Amino acid sequence: MAFGLIIIGDEILSGRRIDKHFPKVLELLGQRGLQLSWAEYLGDDPDRITATLKRTLATQDVVFCTGGIGATPDDHTRQCAAAALGVPVVLHPQAKEKIQERIADMARESGATPDFDAPENQHRLKMGEFPQGASIIPNPYNKIPGFSLPNTSGEGAHYFAPGFPVMAWPMFEWVLENHYADQFHRHAWAERSMLVYEAMESTLTPLMEAIEAQFPLVKVFSLPHVGDQQTRRHIDLGVKGDPTQVEPAFEKMQEGLRALRAEFQISA
Template identity: 90%
Template sequence: MAFGLIIIGDEILSGRRVDKHFPKVLELLSQRGLQLSWAEYVGDDRERITATLKRTLASNDVVFCTGGIGATPDDHTRQCAAAALGVSLALHPEAKEKIQERIADMAREAGSTPDFDAPENQHRLKMGEFPQGASIIPNPYNKIPGFSLKNPGGQGAHYFAPGFPVMAWPMFEWVLDTHYADQFHRQAWAERSMLVFEAMESTLTPLMEAIEAQFPLVKVFSLPHVGDEKTRRHIDLGVKGDPAQVEPAFEKMQEGLRSLRAEYQISA
């Protein structure tokens, strides 16, 4: 099962806000023995959002989406999700109930009686207009829910939350713990690495290829660094994958580096 992440919003691409969702989603998944397979950033452009969702909805992936589910002119995600599926938006009855609970809470805090027919409160209900067939995702912060969609013809699903971390993160945790607990820690995983100093990747490539050929459940990674005031030029070289193969593959890697007379330091 592959997990993906779509982060929507011009404010991220312009630098007006710094994205915090990517590292947090990595953390939420890794805590549960899961991995993120891909991530995309998309601006507030209806055609681009719709095209992106049409493509990802055709997959079997589990996709988390943040941003653009409000009811202001620059929020397009709900409409684009509906367009990607070829369905219309409709006020979800559970979403309506939760939004009205929020309206009542706000009125009570202000010492007044809620007027559900007031124009501003009628407008708030638009945040509960989801593509037909959607289910709600509870929002413990302010009760205004997100929504989920099953991928048509596939085994995956899409989960839509607001762009605010204080809302999105507990909502994504709820999704994982409610729907994917049976996937937690199913695949054992290990990683070992070292710093190889003053080496060229072209020199190390045959060794990396040989290790992947000999250990099919392992992937080799190579991350070059130009060096700085703390560390000389080096390559962060390592192996990751099935624990049963990671250790012998790592030993093989060290043997190969010694035969190349390469200077290296095993990472902690």
């Protein structure tokens, strides 16, 4: 099962706001023995959002999507998801109920009686208009729900939450705990690495290829660093994958580096 992430908002691409969702989703998945397979950033362009969702909805992936589900002119995600599926946007009855609960809460906090027919409250109901066939995702912060859609492939699903971390993160965590708990820690995973100083990747490539050939359940990674005030030029070299092969593969890597007379330091 592959997990993906779509982050929507002009404010991210312009730098007005710094994305915090990517590292948090990595954390939420990692805590459960899961991994993120891909991520995409999109601006508030309806055509691009629609085309992206049409493509990703055709996969078997589990996709988290943040941003653009409000009811202002720059929020397009709900409508784009509907367009990608070729279905109308309709007011979800459970979403209507939750939004009206929120309206009543706000009225009580200000000592007033809720007027559900007031123009501003009728407009708030638009946040509960989702593609036909959607299910809601509860929002513990302010009760305004997100929504989910099954993929057109028949496998996997998309989960849509607001761009606000205080809302999106607990909503995504709820999705994982309530829909994918059977996937937690199903595949053992290990990773070992070292810093190889003043080395060239071209020199290390034959060793890397030999290790992957001998240990098919691991992947070798090589991350060059040009050096800075804290460290010399080096390559972060390592192996990751099935724990039963990671350790012997890592030992083999060290043997190969010694044969090359390379200077290295094992990472903590």
